[in-house]
Amino acid sequence: MRLTEKLSPKAQSIAEVFRCFVTFFLIAGLLLICATKMTDSRLTFAILLLTGWLSWTFTEYALHRFWMHNFFRYGKSNLYDIHMEHHKHPKDMKVNGYHRLLTFSVSVIILSVAIYLNNYFTLFAGFCLGFSFYSFLHYLLHQPWSRYIMPNLQKAHIHHHGKYPDKGFSFSVILWDWLFDTLPPKEAEISDKMLSFYFKNGSQSHQKKK
Ligand SMILES: [Zn+2]
Ligand SMILES: [Zn+2]
Ligand SMILES: [Zn+2]
Known part of the structure; x- marks a missing residue:
């Protein structure tokens, strides 16, 4: 039995957020110590x-799980509405190829600066690269x-878009879902109906003009 089971739902939510952040900071901290020890x-x-x-991939996980899915159920946020729209129309994405190319180009420039500086700025470059990979990866996940x-x-x-919106929050690595018990159940199956919903083009699934 988990220690947190005795707590109120709200306290449980806070404990869960806390657990995720503490775990992330431990991992990042260990990596940073390693970085300073290298000759x-x-x-x-x-x-x-x-x-x-990795910091980006955790940010992506935490934003998606705790904010885009309204983890604390505080009224409605804009991001929540946009994200629910994506859940209903999986192929509709607010980010297009041009945005992706732009973020990628910017992060390559930032990476070049990081190579030149060769200091802690590299952390920021890794974060930016992670962000630009993510925008490609989410697109790829829908192909x-x-x-x-x-x-x-x-x-x-696919399960996240289907019956398990409270599982599968990762886009870039499965690591955080695995670490924080948010993987969809192993026995859950993906039906043809789910696949056709998931891969259906936005223009076919609704009439709204983009
Ligand atoms: Zn739509
Ligand atoms: Zn998606
Ligand atoms: Zn989602």
């Missing part, structure tokens, strides 16, 4: 970049062929 500056750079990227590249993430995301 080779290229290794330090790589670990800092990785830590920055049928991506099951060959990232089958687990895609499965979790």
Whole structure:
């Protein structure tokens, strides 16, 4: 039995957010200590970049789980509405190819600056790269062929759009879902109906003009 089971639902929610953040800061902290212990500056750079990227993936997880899904049920937020629209029309995305290319180009510039500076700025570069990868990855997760590249993430995301909106919050790595028990149940199956809903084009699924 979990310690938090005796708490009120609201206290449980707070405890859960706390648990996630503490776990993340422990992991990031350990990585940072490792980075400072490296004798080779290229290794330090790589670990800092990785830590920055992981920080993004945790941010993505936390934002999606705690904010976009209205974890605390505080009225309605704009982001929640936009996100629920995406849940109803999986292929509709507010971000397009141009946005993706732009964020990618900007993060490549930031990465070049990080290589030049070779200091803690690398953390920020990793975070930005993570953000730009995420915008590509979410797009990829909605393409049928991506099951060959990232089958687990895609499965979790299909379930997230289906019967398990409270599971599968990751876009970039399955790590946080796995660590925080938000993987969809192993035995949950994906029906053809779910697949056709998930891969259906936005223009076919509703008439609203974009
Ligand atoms: Zn729509
Ligand atoms: Zn999606
Ligand atoms: Zn969602």
